[in-house]
Amino acid sequence: MTSNLMPLDHGSLEHLLPPSWKTQINAWLAEDTPSFDYGGFVVGEAPRTATLWGKSAGILAGVPFFEEVFKQCGCTVEWHAREGSHIEGPRGKNFGAKAGKTKIATVSGPTRGLLLGERVALNILARCSGVASVSRGLLLNLRSAGFHGTLAGTRKTTPGFRLVEKYGMLVGGADCHRMDLSSMIMLKDNHVWSRGSITEAVKAAKSVGGFSLKVEVEVQSEEEADEAIDAGADVVMLDNFTGAGVKVAAKNLKERWAGKRHFLLEVSGGLKVDNAEEYVCNEVDILSTSAIHQGVPHVDFSLKINV
The missing domain is CATH 3.90.1170.20 (Quinolinate phosphoribosyl transferase, N-terminal domain)
Known part of the structure; x- marks a missing residue:
């Protein structure tokens, strides 16, 4: 965590x-x-x-x-x-x-x-x-709901004003997440579809990112998460899951891969100021949302x- x-x-x-x-x-x-x-x-x-x-x-x-x-x-x-x-x-x-x-x-x-x-x-x-x-x-x-992990923003910032908005997140105690496309390698659905599979996308990312850049993969199911973890993803993002779905998937994944692979679990998609607490569980490391800076x-x- x-x-x-x-x-x-x-x-x-x-x-x-x-x-x-x-x-x-x-x-x-x-x-x-x-x-x-x-x-x-x-x-x-x-x-x-x-x-x-x-x-x-x-x-x-x-x-x-x-x-x-x-x-x-x-x-x-x-x-x-x-x-x-x-x-x-x-x-x-x-x-x-x-x-x-x-x-x-x-x-x-x-x-x-x-x-x-x-x-x-x-x-x-x-x-x-x-x-x-x-x-x-x-x-x-x-924190009041028992979440001990990281609250992060997203890259959905205002063009030309990102530095100020990311700075505001830090002052508020949130994590900036990645600053730009050159920070960390995030493989979303379009990257995976274009490359052919999660495994191939992660392999290609690691071949150029080297040891200094983490690789994160956005997934839509436990099966996709398993493939990403097996391929060596450093961070797995459960995207657009329900609160109940997150708790089940996160528990299963952390138990299934315990002692085999180290990875962080991020939850994103649909998180708002008034519903983020629904996604809180011990197995989730990062909650990311544009609600802390967009609008x-x-x-x-x-x-x-x-x-």
Whole structure:
């Protein structure tokens, strides 16, 4: 059984980000202001401060992205809440909650810079925090239901925004699963059909992936799972099983292959926030779902210049 512990220091997650991530921020700013900054001309360069307010409950996530937006706009950010911490929402009293809002950060810099970065920064923070919030909520529910394995996201992310969404999963305590097609080798039904069999597909994958990449196979039945395990799959995904079906198949597979082959069992397909607990059993190592990042509600933030 695998485990998934929430990071103790969410601030260190910034060190995971690749060297290219800051160019994405630059591209998003360029998208938002492709030519003249008319509003910036109106307000000018006078130094001001603005307060970032949390207006709904959730987990704060996306701190490095928010900071970089304003850094590129000539501003600095002072945080009053730690990434990974819970924002109480309108009725909360922590972090200086006042009049239905929670004080999250203070941003300082030229007025034009504050307004130039405002919408881009808020969009990123709202989306990332929404992913972290749903991830944390589902993980806590699963732990309460007795699940000790890993909750993972999927590759069903927004094009161009995957890094932020995967980062949000980590802050929420979930596993990113594979980041892209070059991370782990996942053989789905189309791969198997194209190659001819599970055995041949796994053999081909291992011939190029070598020892450093795990091979995962998506299966629709116990029989397919047996073939995948026998072929040497590192991870077997029970896809679109019912909760009851998962418990039967997982128990049978772990008992049948005990002491013969080591493999992880993943369950995916049809798992939602309101039904994931139905799939919990001791034999399942990983529950993966796009429900923690696809179509999740955003956490509401606003940035108001102090007067």
